[in-house]
Amino acid sequence: MRRRRVIRILNISLFLGFVSGSSLLQASPGTDTAKLMEYWYRLTARDCGSGRLASDCSGLILRGIASKQSYLPWDPSPLSQSLEAGGTGIAAGGTSVSYLRKDVEYNGLGMLRFNGFALVPNDFVNEKTQFKIKVLCAFPIDSWTNYRNNSGCGDYQENGNSLGVVEDYCQKLGISNAKAWMEHYDRQTRDPEATKAHRFQCGFDTTRDYFGTYNKADAFNTFVEARKILANDPEEKDDAIHTQSELRIETWPPNKHWRRDWGSQARVKFDAPVASDSDSAKATYLELPIAAFIYESGIDYIDRTTKTFTSRELARDDQRRWVEQDNTWKPIIKIQFPNSIAEDAKFAYYPADQHVQPPVDSRSCDNYIEKIEWDNNYVEPVLGKISSLKVTPTACGRKAGVGKTNVVLAELAIKAAALEPNRKDWNFDNMGSSMRRQLACHLDSPDIAENKPTWSLEPARPYVAHDVIIKLPGDNRCNPH
Known part of the structure; x- marks a missing residue:
């Protein structure tokens, strides 16, 4: 990837002047999702217990996507697929996402993407219908991971050239706290090329424990703390608010392979096939744990920009295609990203945004x-x-x-x-x-x-x-x- 209190659904016309106030207050699974997304965003857990990553129970994992293409927009890129699943890229086996939380803030999805999807944190996944995701590594700021080896977590290279510096996990460089990470990052910012620090930063391994009691949950928390330092640094804060954080997650199988033997112990990589996938007695269907399709726009101000109109239409098309694959209905949620660390992200569900209307849920309430x-x-x-x-x-x-x-x-x-x-x-x-x-x-x-x-x-x-x-x-x- 490259750069780039209480919420109530507001009873005013906010989107392009055609959403009526009365339509904003209809309770549905979509209003539930908007509340949950704010809740996950505002949770600032250090970890989720027992050495588990904070991303398992807090924050929002987001991915900006290319819509209206020949492929399904939520499927991973072929370059991201593992070698065992036919991938060929240097970063094979990992996919880039960003992580948004009240203490990890930025003002957009990045990569000139203005629509995408948000994932359900693992602790909230419905294991009867959804599979869980695995975070491989975490970078406090976008780190050009498509040009890194080791699933995008390792050395940054250009045409096979390491450029005189071999990047590795922060833990392997002896970096286990946010101050040490910032000192390492600062050494890269002395170069006149502004993006060098992004490319040459180290990322935290979130799959293994290091340094005795320093575990993978500690590593993820250090990523969060390092992001806080960046966001408050006089020289770096502008770059930080305009540039998303970056996680690499293990590449998931494409939609066409979601009916498979999920319990197989023979699978080498998460996205790779095994013989028992074709066994009807063992194969079941599980979805990518999408919470919502999202688009960027204003919520507490009227946003009539072309960007908003286009991203909304793309999100509507994503929702349509998702349902056409017989996947479970997911809402479209509008996100107003913060423009400074003093602001909060906001989330809203509007019936008029939905291309596919939600199923009836008699237990959903506008307010509980x-x-x-x-x-x-x-x-x-x-x-x-x-x-x-x-x-x-x-x-x-x-x-x-x-x-x-x-x-x-x-x-x-x-x-x-x-x-x-x-x-x-x-x-x-x-x-x-x-x-x-x-x-x-x-x-x-x-x-x-x-x-x-x-x-x-x-x-x-x-x-x-x-x-x-x-x-x-x-x-x-x-x-x-």
Whole structure:
């Protein structure tokens, strides 16, 4: 690749003057996706537990794509396919994407692409219908990975020439913190050619553990921290906001090979075929975990540019072709990228943007939560005085059911952050898992969900498995000691 609080769907005409306000408030799986995308964007997890990458549960992996071509736009480039799958490029086996999060910001998809798709973080993937992706390496800023070996993670070369410098994983260069990465990057910026630093930077290996306790999750976090330094550096911040971050992910199989033996242990590379793929008894169909097709445009201002009109039409065509392949409907989401680190990205779903209208989902709500308030002096019989979040669901939210836990939690977290941005015991840096478990229990208990005026959720409560918490007696049900 080369360079390049609370969200509510706004009740005003924003796109080219023809989207009516009333059409913006129709609840559907698309409105759910817009909320989830904001939630993932605002989550700033250091890791996802047990040495797992932060990208598994937070942030948005984005890819700008070429649409209206002879090939399917979400399929990987033939040059990105592994050698075992017939790839021939120097970077075979890896595909370039960017990573957008509240602390990893940039103002566009890059490569003169203004539409593309966003992937579902691995922890939110529906494993019955979608496969997971694997992040191979991470670069704080675009690094011309199509010209690097080792799946795009290694040495930058021009016509087989390493140009006197052999790039490698940061860990192999002894770089394990953001300051050291920046010092290495700064050594490259002294060259008059501005892009040399991009090409000669090191990337972090996110597949293996190094340095004893320094694991792959630490490496991904160092990538995030290095990006923060770039974004605040007086000499680099302009380049950083105008240039996307870059990840290489393991190349996935093209759409025509999504019916396969996903459990095969004989597969050498993720995108390579094996004999058992043709065995009807073993082959099943799984999709690339696309959350939404996306396009760049303004949300809180009217954007009538040709770029917006074109990218919207391309996203509509991508959605049409996706559904024609018998894949699960995905929404088109408009993204307003930030123009500085002081701004936030914004996400919006509009029915008029959709080429294919969504399936009916009677449990989707425009808003699941009517209001929330904190009681900082709640006295719990066992735990003593603790903070309690009092949640008043909407009538629709009371009937949402446990299948909507993720999106209800997303709306809850967004509204809680707007209510008290500086709260310490539950925020986007400290979500924990107990609050989600308590919420899921309320949603999965019709008598509580529909008849309890307010739902009480307490960050101090212990995590208890769902099959246990749902059976607790009396007032202890859904709120374990």
